[in-house]
Amino acid sequence: MSSTATEVLVVGGGQAGIAMSEHLGEYGVPHIVLERDRVAERWRTSRWDSLVANGPAWHDRFPNLEFPCDPDAFPTKEEVAAYLARYAEKIDAPIRTGVEVTSVTKNVGEPGFRVGTSEGTIHARYVVAATGPFQKPVIPAVIPEAAPVRQIHSSTYANPRQLPDGAVLVIGAGSSGVQIADELRRSGREVHLAVGPHDRPPRRYRGRDFVWWLGVLNKWEAATPPQGAEHVTIAVSGARGGHTVDFRDLAADGITLVGTAESYADGKVRFADDLGQNIAQGDANHLSLLREADAYVARNGLDLPEEPEAHRLRPDPACVTDPVRELDLAEAGVTSVVWATGFTQDYGWLKVDAFDENGRPRHRRGISSEPGVFFLGLPWQSRRGSSFLWGVWHDARFLADHIMIRRSYRAYGSPDAPATA
Ligand SMILES: Cc1cc2nc3c(=O)[nH]c(=O)nc-3n(C[C@H](O)[C@H](O)[C@H](O)COP(=O)(O)OP(=O)(O)OC[C@H]3O[C@@H](n4cnc5c(N)ncnc54)[C@H](O)[C@@H]3O)c2cc1C
DSSP states (O other), rough: OOOEEEEEEEEOHHHHHHHHHHHHHHHHHOOOEESSSSSTTTHHHHSTTTTTTTTTTTSSSSSOOSSSSSSSOOHHHHHHHHHHHHHHHHHTEEEETTTOEEEEEEEESSSSSSEEETEEEEEEEEEEEESOOOEEEOOTTTTTTTSSSEEGGGGGGGGGGGGSSSSSEEOOHHHHHHHHHHHHHHHTTEEEEESSOBOOOOOOEETTTTHHHHTTTTTTTOSOOOOOOSSBBOOOBBBOBBOOOOOHHHHHHTTTEOOEEEEEETEEEOOOTTHHHHHHHHHHHHHHHHHHHHHHHHHHHHHOOOOGGGGOOOOHHHHHOHHHHHHHTTTTTEEEEOOOOOOOOOOTTSSSSBBBBTSOOOOETTTSTTTTTTEEEEEEEGGHHHHHHHHHHHHHHHHHHHHHHHHHHTTOOOOSSOOOO
């Protein structure tokens, strides 16, 4: 076990840790990035086999490196992991892999932190927690563990072959839930999909991908989450070359849509009476984006082909107008449940005063309430794009700038401290 010292200790070697390292490196700030597994581990092992990026290669990337593929293609998860590993090499990021941070405690009587790791102690002036927006799978307590059905979270779903024979209930209709349900249906399974509130932008409209529309309409920059939601679920898919998620298509393919899973008793799952409303709100979100896009085209005099048919939605399918409210799992042959219900964070190792009464990071744009501790990559850290590949890079720059400002004050009057800001 060794003991070393550095100025900034970055915890996590995903896109956030790499982006942080790039900016610190450019400023010449001594730092170390610790990653308990491999660089971009979550893209390697916490995503299903067929996953591709939700955004095209030209968009879902850092500014200083392009993907080595068609810019309009959707990179596979392996390509995203390889991209991040290549990026870390390109910037010569000081990443130590296979080292887990087990504790961070504040020094007493002197600034800085003592960082306990699986390979000894590191003393750091600043700590950046870049351990991901989506760390700990959330499975709502609806179906007891002892129920006679296999239950997994989307983060451990790999492919249809992994599940026992039989029908599947997928719960959650964000990008993960709809893609997993679609894949299971295409593999020949009977599928029920529990649909909660969601946004569903068009994959492409008037010749442009939705990531472009959200960009030009300034929606990735939105600073406030929609009321009641920290992370709004966007149902989009880059699968099979990318397509708009329309729940009518999923129903037409044989998926039975149901409302939010509410309770379980005697082998039966009950669903809320909210399916029609959730579909209608998703449709409203879809149509309002089309209208905003049209207004943008008109305002800017752009020559983009009109697409009036995109505004015409087909009637709701029978499973929406007359929804199943109760599903007897055995009777329906349901042998597994896939919970695509999101994630929470786990900062048990960060033993400082940077959390609110609910254990959530207390911060402003990543600057925590504990001086010297920063968060990076949180959902809505500064804007809607914060937890995404292209967004985190800008939040990292903001934190690096902030660290440089702190250093410049420290430098004043001190012969040892860094001399420049
Ligand atoms: C299914 C899915 C699809 C997504 N698709 C896209 C997409 O197409 N485009 C996009 O821009 N975003 C996408 N995202 C969102 C986001 O880009 C990813 O979640 C991304 O992995 C977040 O990167 P990160 O660096 O913030 O965190 P992570 O990738 O989670 O990296 C954090 C790292 O910290 C390490 N770590 C954790 N605790 C410790 C510790 N105590 N000590 C040392 N190391 C530790 C972990 O091993 C991990 O490697 C997707 C997310 C999900 C869940």
